[in-house]
Amino acid sequence: xxxxxxxxxxxxxxxxxxxxxxxxxxxxxxxxxxxxxxxxxxxxxxxxxxxxxxxxxxxxxxxxxxxxxxxxxxxxxxxxxxxxxxxxxxxxxxxxxxxxxxxxxxxxxxxxxxxxxxxxxxxxxxxxxxxxxxxxxxxxxxxxxxxxxxxxxxxxxxxxxxxxxxxxxxxxxxxxxxxxxxxxxxxxxxxxxxxxxxxxxxxxxxxxxxxxxxxxxxxxxxxxxxxxxxxxxxxxxxxxxxxxxxxxxxxxxxxxxxxxxxxxxxxxxxxxxxxxxxxxxxxxxxxxx
Amino acid sequence: xxxxxxxxxxxxxxxxxxxxxxxxxxxxxxxxxxxxxxxxxxxxxxxxxxxxxxxxxxxxxxxxxxxxxxxxxxxxxxxxxxxxxxxxxxxxxxxxxxxxxxxxxxxxxxxxxxxxxxxxxxxxxxxxxxxxxxxxxxxxxxxxxxxxxxxxxxxxxxxxxxxxxxxxxxxxxxxxxxxxxxxxxxxxxxxxxxxxxxxxxx
Numbered sequence: 111x112x113x114x115x116x117x118x119x120x121x122x123x124x125x126x127x128x129x130x131x132x133x134x135x136x137x138x139x140x141x142x143x144x145x146x147x148x149x150x151x152x153x154x155x156x157x158x159x160x161x162x163x164x165x166x167x168x169x170x171x172x173x174x175x176x177x178x179x180x181x182x183x184x185x186x187x188x189x190x191x192x193x194x195x196x197x198x199x200x201x202x203x204x205x206x207x208x209x210x211x212x213x214x215x216x217x218x219x220x221x222x223x224x225x226x227x228x229x230x231x232x233x234x235x236x237x238x239x240x241x242x243x244x245x246x247x248x249x250x251x252x253x254x255x256x257x258x259x260x261x262x263x264x265x266x267x268x269x270x271x272x273x274x275x276x277x278x279x280x281x282x283x284x285x286x287x288x289x290x291x292x293x294x295x296x297x298x299x300x301x302x303x304x305x306x307x308x309x310x311x312x313x314x315x316x317x318x319x320x321x322x323x324x325x326x327x328x329x330x331x332x333x334x335x336x337x338x339x340x341x342x343x344x345x346x347x348x349x350x351x352x353x354x355x356x357x358x359x360x361x362x363x364x365x366x367x368x369x370x371x372x373x374x375x376x377x378x379x380x381x382x383x384x385x386x387x388x389x390x391x392x393x394x395x396x397x398x399x
Numbered sequence: 400x401x402x403x404x405x406x407x408x409x410x411x412x413x414x415x416x417x418x419x420x421x422x423x424x425x426x427x428x429x430x431x432x433x434x435x436x437x438x439x440x441x442x443x444x445x446x447x448x449x450x451x452x453x454x455x456x457x458x459x460x461x462x463x464x465x466x467x468x469x470x471x472x473x474x475x476x477x478x479x480x481x482x483x484x485x486x487x488x489x490x491x492x493x494x495x496x497x498x499x500x501x502x503x504x505x506x507x508x509x510x511x512x513x514x515x516x517x518x519x520x521x522x523x524x525x526x527x528x529x530x531x532x533x534x535x536x537x538x539x540x541x542x543x544x545x546x547x548x549x550x551x552x553x554x555x556x557x558x559x560x561x562x563x564x565x566x567x568x569x570x571x572x573x574x575x576x577x578x579x580x581x582x583x584x585x586x587x588x589x590x591x592x593x594x595x596x597x598x599x600x601x
Contacts, residue, residue, distance in 0.1 A: 176496060177513075178497055181495075185496055190475045190476045251593070252470070252504065389503075394507070
């Protein structure tokens with residue numbers, strides 16, 4: 111077997127994967143706060159728009175990664191929807207925009223039933239955005255480290271963790287009983303998500319340890335890279351888990367949780383960049399020219 | 400309707416790379432790339448096999464495998480990658496988004512980007528005869544335009560060692576089908592499930 115590290119996708123795709131997941135999760139969690147935690151219409155509208163703005167920022171990088179960015183309109187020609195995750199992603203992203211904007215309009219004008227429906231549909235699409243980014247990489251059969259069911263789970267959990275982190279910033283700035291209540295819910299949810307992420311990472315590398323040559327090579331690249339071990343695992347997962355767990359037991363400790371959420375955001379980006387970077391093809395012998 | 404495929408007889412490959420030259424001339428692929436960048440529809444890679452003192456050098460020819468279950472086709476968002484009636488995997492340049500998803504999905508390293516600089520060079524070298532007019536992902540087409548004229552793919556036609564045997568795998572009388580049906584020629588990386596139609600005799 112010839113092992114070759116992929117080089118077609120790099121920073122730009124990693125930036126998109128990060129901001130796409132962050133935007134989708136922010137919108138979904140923000141609308142949840144308004145629909146279920148009485149955060150008020152302006153919180154719902156604001157977080158939905160913030161999520162879409164973040165998603166749009168990510169999409170800019172995706173377009174810039176095309177050989178010719180001016181051909182991006184072809185992305186709307188989703189003939190491959192039956193089998194391609196980019197085509198399916200386009201539909202999900204468009205759904206997020208449409209239902210997100212309709213939800214915001216309904217919330218603004220106070221159309222309660224319509225708002226609820228649009229809100230749940232926007233949340234579903236936001237969830238879809240977080241999930242499809244992992245499925246997108248997962249479809250590459252030639253890169254065994256990506257071609258595993260663990261990757262979409264890892265990206266989804268990580269995206270929601272970064273979404274929680276961003277919402278903690280927003281909620282920490284709000285002064286109300288509801289904001290405090292939702293802050294603590296989000297903080298607890300993030301602790302759960304980071305714990306789950308650690309479990310998935312452990313399972314991922316345990317799978318890699320027993321995997322084929324390309325999977326092991328990818329795992330070695332990551333484990334020998336301080337950006338992964340120190341930057342992501344320690345600073346982006348374990349540290350925020352400890353800090354958030356500690357903060358959740360104390361009164362008036364939002365500052366600590368907000369600092370931890372900054373680490374989560376940096377860790378979320380590093381995870382995507384490094385997973386993309388560590389993609390290794392396993393070509394049959396002689397093919398890697 | 401045919402089911403075109405190719406058999407690579409590795410022991411007959413001289414390593415002259417006339418196939419690469421013929422292909423790049425006919426298809427105007429980026430032979431001008433300074434560091435070669437892997438922008439070839441077909442490649443011949445020198446390999447050493449075995450352990451001292453039983454060592455031999457072989458030349459390993461590769462092209463797009465024109466898989467029956469191509470992963471590149473599965474991931475293409477716009478339907479630009481398609482399979483024609485003769486089982487040849489092709490790209491509609493007008494629909495190609497240029498996202499590179501198919502490059503990542505191909506487990507045989509068969510695709511590359513035909514970039515803006517390549518278009519300029521193509522026009523510089525070939526002038527009015529330039530065949531590439533927009534950026535796209537590029538790969539072997541089995542010289543589908545030559546097939547329509549009753550010719551073999553340029554790489555097979557130019558191969559001095561008869562290392563590339565092209566034919567209809569559904570025609571039991573074709574040399575390629577005979578080699579495949581006899582079990583002498585085998586595909587690469589069968590475990591990946593793409594069902595390649597390029598076979599190898601090692």
